Structure formats: structure tokens, C-alpha cells
Amino acid sequence: MIEYIRGMIEDIGQNYVIIDFMGIGIKVFVPFSTLKALPTKGNITKLYTYLHVREDGFQIFGFKTKEELDLFEKLLSVNGVGPKGALSILSVVPIDNFAKVVNTGDYKALTLVPGIGKKTAERIILELKDKLPKEIVFESDNNLSNEALEALLALGYSKSEAISALADITCNSVEETVKQALKKLMK
Template identity: 45%
Template sequence: MITYIRGTLSDIDENIVIVENNGIGYGVSSSMNTIRQLPAIGSEVKLETKLIPKEDSLTLYGFYDKEELKMFELLLSVSGIGPKGALSILSSMTVSDIQFAVAGSDAKAFAAVPGVGKKTAERAIIDLKDKVDIIGAFEAKITADLSGKKVSPAVSVKEEVLEALVALGYSASNAARALDKMTITDSTTTEQLLSDTLKQMSFL
């Protein structure tokens, strides 16, 4: 098992990242999300990897972080999605996009990915429904957005509002997108944020 590879970023050829380690250049199939986050050619890089053997080949897939690798593995568990399809999805959608789409039963988001048909998109929603964490993903995004600030009160308020919107019948996907557009500070109250978000959603 090859869990990660660390070395010098030698080249990028379409979706193949070449990492040189001890004089050997390893070709690693990667998503565009990963490729967009890579440092300059010649820099040191570390990719989280998964080796997938076939009868006539061994292909190493690599990702910028463990979250994307985990999502890649979850996508492979969906009937009709192989490594190529999973990479295509992760090239068109971020991990958070996928989590929000699954939570909101938004099959159209998957169907918009090249090579993913309607049936496969619907299957992805069904197969991944109990495997993704919408709240966890949303917390992570809030934490990143409020880097350097006291995040606990803000996270708590957004969690409460998200849960309230879902309880009111809104999809988690739409609720999360609406909340993402809201301005929040540590002094924002749940009631204020809920009211402002409901107004925002009326225009969606």
C-alpha cells in the first residue's frame, strides 16, 4: 500500500502530476482541484495516494489532502462510478460542493459533470446520503472564513440556523449556500441570522 508520496514536483501533464523521488518520476493521476493547489514546478510536494490495480496496469491516484482522497474513495463506492468518473467529479466539484449536493439531494449538480449521466447522478445521491457530513463541512468552511477570529460563537450560530432552516423544510444544500452569502460576526444572534437568511432565500 502506498499511502502518500513526497518529492519534487517535476511536471504536470494534463491530469498527471509527475513527482520525482530518489531519481524516479512517479506519474500520479490527480483531480483539477488538486492540481490548482499545487506549488510551482521544482517545489516539494506531498500527495495523499491510493493505488488501484487492474489486470494490465497499476495506477496511482494522488490528492492534495486527505479529505479529497476520502471523497474519491466514497465516490468509488457508488455503482457506475470508476476512478476516471470520480476524478472528473472532483475536477468539477469541491469536496464541500459534493457534500452540499448530497445533503440537498441535488442530483443535477452531479449530472452537470461531464461523463456523469442522470441515473449515475441519482445513484450517487442515494449511495452517499449516509456517508457525508454536511454540518462538519460547513463548520470547516466557517472556520476557514473566520481564520484568526473567535470562531466558536459564529459556528454555533450558523449550525443552529442551518438546522432551523432544514426543520422548516429547506434543503440543506440551499440553506448552506444562502448562509454562505451572509455576513456574520461573533455578536450575530441566531434570530438575526435566521431572519436575514430567510430574506436572502426568498430571492433564490
């Protein structure tokens, strides 16, 4: 389908942006995290997109990063969560915290999202628990983990891939930690 859209920002709304793409104004619905990361009106931007086809028309959803798009698509796989609900979840729960919320079973954090009740929150946690990487808590004094994460990011891995690879690795040096993580990533 449409992998991404690149064009000049014509207008920014509460939950959407209008992008001028070759003289056509395309309305792209975006989460709050993408909205606040956008440049100002009149500047060029690139958004990774998801095209939602309905009986009464098409809707395009856009994201600043591929990780946000991937999480959006995972949320759509949950029974009872549609594109607008998934967009609301990404607007309320930051992508960096989402895996932690799911892996700890914190359904209350998801019920803060408008339109998501306790049952839907519990279903999201149940269905996505095995599909998300185990989150690593990086303490500010844990230089070893932070340096290993930075090394993997510098090698071109996404943050979610790097965090998943670093889960459950306990080594005494950055080099050994990165080696072990790369072995996991190469499988």
C-alpha cells in the same frame, strides 16, 4: 498500500503530475483542485495517494488533502463510478460543496461532470447520502458558527469532522457550541 508520496515535481499535465521519487518519475493523476494547489515545477510536494490495480497495470491517484482522498474512496464505493469518474467529479464539484449537493439531492450539479448521467448522479446521491456529514451553511454574519468551526480546526479536527460535529447544535455562546461539538466527536 502507499499512503502518500513526497518528491519534486518534474512535470505537470492537464490531469496529472510527475513526481521524482528517489530518482523514479511517478505519474500521479490528480483532480483540478489539487492541480491548482500544487507548487510550481521543481518544488517539493506531498500527495495522499490511492493505488488502483487493474489487469493491464497500476494507476496512482493523488490528493492534496486527506479529505479529498476520503471522498474519492467514498465515490469509488458507488456502483458504476470508477477512479476516472471519481476524479472528474472531484475536479468539477468542489469538496466543500459536495456534501451540500448530495444532501440536497442536487443531481443536476453532478450531471455537469463529463461521463456522469442522470441515473449515475442519482445513484451517487442515494448511496452517499448517509455516508457524508450534514453540511452547515456558514453565513458571513454568523460569527458564532464560524468561531466554533475555527476553534475545532485549531484543535486538530478536519473541516469535515468539525462541520459534522457542529450540525444541529444551537447554543448562545462559542464555548457552549464547542463543548457540545466535542462531546459528539468524543463518542
